Amino acid sequence: MNVKTKVIEILAEQAVLAVSDVTQESTLESLGIDSLGLVESIFAIEEAFDINIPFNANDPNESDFDISNVAAIVRGIEKLLSENA
């Protein structure tokens, strides 16, 4: 599974946007995904890739998982997948 394509698909569905509207530079804020939407997106990503994302909703900035934009999220997932491999 192409990580980038799948992540964009998940975020687009969450944001109720077309896949083409989500780019590598998009931030969650620019996509209109709020904190509840973020938690749901993390869940969908974990389900899709069968990974556990070290994400704490109490303080997202303190988590080991970078969510600053789509590219960072993709990199984080790829790192987790390579650690699991």
Add this chain to the structure above:
Amino acid sequence: MKRVVITGAGTINPLGQSVHTTMQGMREGRCGIGDLDFRDVDRLAIKIGGQIHDFEPETVFNRQQLSLYDRFTQFTLISAKEALTQAGLIFAGELSAKAGVVLGTAGGGVSTWDDNYRAVYEDGKNRVHPFVVPKLMNNAAASHISMEYNLKGPSFTVSTACASSNHAMAQAFEIVRSGMSPAMVTGGSESMLCFGGVKAWEGLRVMSRDACRPFSANRNGMVQGEGAAVFVFEEFEHARARGVDILAEVIGYAMSSDASDIVMPSKQGAARAISGALTDAGVNPEDVGYINAHGTGTTANDKTECAAVADVFGQHADRLMISSTKSMHGHLIGGTGAVELLACILAVRDGIIAPTVGYEEPDPECALDVVPNEAREVKVDVALSNAFAFGGLNAVLVLKSAP
């Protein structure tokens, strides 16, 4: 003390997906109980219930809403929409700050518990959807109504098993009567018709496998239903100033606790709630024309309830009518009092007494006029709605025709 009237009603239940179709069903003596249809139903001993079949939540709610709304919340929001549309109240400014929502439910998001326990226990999954908790909590429905309609006053959920709705509506009534708020949204909802929900009830061995026949000598237990009803309780002068249609007046209530047994009903506890409600409402026993019974169809409830009514009303017990509409919509547990209040409105507003259907054999221990099988046209001024819960918690409401 303020007078309190009902200016809006809404429902979805096994008899219909609006107040009109539900009341039509009650007039016709239609039975909404049938075969249960959900996953693993073949592993149940009890396969009947008052299930709402022709309902597709996807056509009413969007994906995001569905991820947060358990079925009991869906039922509540559908009912609230009908009630608030009818009442025509817009909650803004001071009204918004004062008005709240008090709802009853016994189990809350039972099917959300069920689905997710199945996922982690049976399917061995180690992860559940992030909204499981906000979806299953008992106050979810009340909170979503408050958000949808901008209700910022006292709002909470009451959970007293089968009396939840009556306790909730009693609180809403008290809030309006005391002058704390000019209007309150109230009622109740339940949705336990899933594998785990019905399996739990099976354990008690009080469920019927064929029909709910309250007061009938051959009754053999209760039948569960699902659904909701929601009302707008409004201060009378506030409603009159708006010129809105008034469905009925709520004139009193009482609550009591048996303090005796966790499942067996008590005649004294029920009688104290009934007579207390009459006192609170300031009416004489002879004024009461109709009682919507708790009437579960169990041996114990029905004979205890009839004995309590006989005690409170004396000779008048033989002249009033008492029916159990659970014979048609099943026992909606925490939502049941709300749906049953519709039968009381039908009685005091339209002079139609909903019947006890499925009635086959007289029981000397239930020797009252139970309006067997066919609705009746009788003008009634005052009606009572009984609810006697497991755990011995009782709540009775008194309704009167619109002023």
